[in-house]
Amino acid sequence: DQQVKQNSPSLSVQEGRISILNCDYTNSMFDYFLWYKKYPAEGPTFLISISSIKDKNEDGRFTVFLNKSAKHLSLHIVPSQPGDSAVYFCAASSTSLEYGNKLVFGAGTILRVKS
Amino acid sequence: DGGITQSPKYLFRKEGQNVTLSCEQNLNHDAMYWYRQDPGQGLRLIYYSQIVNDFQKGDIAEGYSVSREKKESFPLTVTSAQKNPTAFYLCASSYRGGQPQHFGDGTRLSIL
Numbered sequence: 001d002q003q004v005k006q007n008s009p010s011l012s013v014q015e016g017r018i019s020i021l022n023c024d025y026t027n028s029m030f031d032y033f034l035w036y037k038k039y040p041a042e043g044p045t046f047l048i049s050i051s052s053i054k055d056k057n058e059d060g061r062f063t064v065f066l067n068k069s070a071k072h073l074s075l076h077i078v079p080s081q082p083g084d085s086a087v088y089f090c091a092a093s094s095t096s097l098e099y100g101n102k103l104v105f106g107a108g109t110i111l112r113v114k115s
Numbered sequence: 116d117g118g119i120t121q122s123p124k125y126l127f128r129k130e131g132q133n134v135t136l137s138c139e140q141n142l143n144h145d146a147m148y149w150y151r152q153d154p155g156q157g158l159r160l161i162y163y164s165q166i167v168n169d170f171q172k173g174d175i176a177e178g179y180s181v182s183r184e185k186k187e188s189f190p191l192t193v194t195s196a197q198k199n200p201t202a203f204y205l206c207a208s209s210y211r212g213g214q215p216q217h218f219g220d221g222t223r224l225s226i227l
Contacts, residue, residue: 009155034214036218041220041223042220043119043205044218049215089158093214095212100163100165100171101211101213102148102173103158103160104160107155107156107157108156
């Protein structure tokens with residue numbers, strides 16, 4: 001049972017436009033969410049995170065939105081640049097002690113930014 | 116520079132052999148993790164350790180073993196009991212109870 005789902009395997013966007021990557025989760029225990037960026041043959045790099053006490057977090061060109069009632073989060077990249085082309089993973093965790101700080105990952109979305 | 120070092124980058128194993136993947140970190144993190152990535156799938160947790168001399172099974176621990184004798188090191192052994200070991204293996208670390216996890220650059224394991 002997939003607890004974190006990224007339903008779009010790929011997304012293609014023109015340089016300078018907005019990229020929107022979506023993620024849904026099912027486990028109500030999740031209260032902390034992260035986005036990672038991954039290039040081929042490299043490890044994921046942390047991008048941005050959000051706690052369930054907030055509904056928005058911004059860091060430069062990257063903004064993450066959280067809709068707890070819908071169990072949905074999205075990553076907005078504005079403006080998109082060719083260097084943003086990578087696989088983006090959504091991950092979820094619970095801050096409860098018994099959960100052990102584990103991360104549950106979605107399957108990833110391949111973003112291609114065309115110049 | 117602080118970081119996580121995984122070695123080797125590519126590893127080949129014959130059928131029936133055990134193989135050990137190395138993971139070392141100098142970030143002074145208490146917690147370390149091993150994930151496996153298969154094509155078209157997200158990362159799946161194999162084992163994790165919150166503190167030295169203690170570790171727990173993740174979602175797909177069968178056929179794997181770990182040890183945590185030092186804070187800096189968390190080696191993963193892929194045993195002959197793992198039926199489908201070909202994958203990209205990623206090691207991560209974090210402060211205990213904290214996020215984000217920081218990742219190494221992975222080891223790609225292939226069966227000859």
